[in-house]
Amino acid sequence: MRHWKTFVTAAALIQMVAGPVLAEPGHLRIAMTAADVPTTTGMPNNGAEGMRFAGYPIFEPLVDWDLANAVDRRAGLRPGLAESWQVDETDKTKWVFKLRKNVKFHDGSAFNADAVIWNFDRLFDDKSPQFEAAASGIARARAPQVAKWEKIDDYTVAIYTKKPTAFFLYIVVWLPLASPAQFEKVGKSWEAFAKAPAGTGPFKITKVTPRVSIELAKNADYWDPKRVPKVNKVTLFPMPEANTRLSALRSGQVDWIEVPPPDAIPSLKQAGYKITTKLYPHIWPWALSVEPDSPFKDKRVRYAANYAVDRDGLVGFLNGTATPAYGFVGPDDVQFGKPKIRFGYDPAKAKALMKEAGYDEKNPAKVKIMISTSGSGQMLPIPMNELVQQNLEAVGFKVEFDVVEWGTMLLGFRQAPDSAINKGRHAMNISLTWTDPSVWYRWFHTDAFTPTASNWMHWSSPDYDKIIDQVSVTFDEKEQEKLLAKAHEILVDESPWLWIVHDLNPRAFSPKVKGYVPVQSWMQDFTQVTVD
DSSP: OOOOOOOOOHHHHHHHHHOOOOOOTTEEEEEESOSSOOOOSSSOSSHHHHIIIIITTTSBOSEEEEGGGOSSSOOEEEESSEEEEEEOSSOTTEEEEEEOSSOBOTTSOBOSHHHHHHHHHHHHOTTSTTOOHHHHHHHHHHOTTEEEEEEEETTEEEEEESSOOTTTHHHHTTOOBOOHHHHHHTTSOHHHHHHSOOOSSSEEEEEEETTTEEEEEEOTTOSOGGGSOSSSEEEEEEOOSHHHHHHHHHTTSOSEEESOOGGGHHHHHHTTOEEEOOOOSEEEEEEEOOSTTOGGGSHHHHHHHHHHOOHHHHHHHTTTSEEEOSSSSOTTSGGGOOOSOOOOOOHHHHHHHHHHTTOOSSSOEEEEEEEESSOTTOOSHHHHHHHHHHHHHTTTEEEEEEEEOHHHHHHHHTSOTTSGGGTTOOEEOOOEEOOSHHHHHHHHOGGGBTTTSSBTTOOOOHHHHHHHHHHHTOOOHHHHHHHHHHHHHHHHHHOSEEEEEEEOOOEEEOTTEEOOOOOSSSOOOOTTOEEO
16 A cells, blocks of 8 residues: 655644644634635535534524434434425425524624525525625535525515425525625625624634634524533634644644544543544445446446445454445435345456456556545545555556545536546545435436536436436425335446445544534534533
């Protein structure tokens, strides 16, 4: 295995020179896996990690994640800035939201229907004065179903979808709202707003230092008294390299790190640090292009890749912080269904399939894979991908890596696999979620081809589309589950992805950190955490 040079962020270098950020009572310091601080205008970049740290704690959506009830099940939804909602009985494309009263943005301005309409104009109307192109690109990929929106009264809005979409609430949850008044106050500039942002959440941003840190303060006037933070301050540091995060934790520079190095977990436990893991809806795959220039257009090659990977060996390398993936969802999930194929580590079968497809050691299938240095849910992408590379090259592949930063990968993932930005890449190692029916549409439906939504592979299955279209008009969740199980059987049997592992979301904490409860979600609640 090759050895990669240590990647140290600007934040880490500053800390090494200037010394650790001094611990204060009630000050929580977190090292993220991101290479840079997420953007702070209300629609953060850096994927789900950006939303986890610089999104939901500060900016809230109409419908929010129900993290309080997600210890033993996938996170559902709860009222956020909307107290209630309903789909129109005569028009299933119309969703009516009753808004919460007496809520204020961090700048003191009132939250109301005008603020909601202003935000949807900002994200979906490129003619609006407040249109934000970067935020719009993220929002449109996550919510391609949004058609129009209107104010009914001061505390009621309607949002329309392009066609009936039963899982629309799981799309609305990805659309947090920013303060129109603050945008006006800073001169109608999103660059200026990013330096002094305002949302409605339990934390407010007090300082942003690009590539170094984001500082948050408790919002003592938060509308839900039960979720007023117990800490006074949070500082977020981007540290993409796992050993840098580990050193920062051990030296007392931070109290909390995302994704500790697996081989360090036993010694961390012996030293009194706390380690948490939790099964949550997250898969670490390769998304496989099926464009004409890609060897993965041949299903036999996709099957060969899935038989070639030693998932158990990879889990061992990760010290048990992941589980083998045999499909999009976990094998114990009700949505798994009964696929015809159960992939296991079978190099002989993989070689036979490659030979049948016209490849062998003398004529390998040459594939170029985009991988990242770090990023949201990417675990330890470089050494993990090197192990996968070894497995594939043993059966007739020649694997070339295109190593990029996480933000670059996200830009590539929003474009077609044959676009200029993707430079002939045949696959992308991008960790993704299986939280709810909306992502089954976004990742795999024919109508979701990039750049419209997020089917980067441009894989298409009429049978799969038909099932997901039925899910879209099925408002009974149990019936949805049955349909998704059938859809999953198609996903496994067609394998548009290389199913590798499901992440267990490891974190390491100083013994001073208390009150944190890991949940089955990409998002986490920081309001109940304390620091001695």
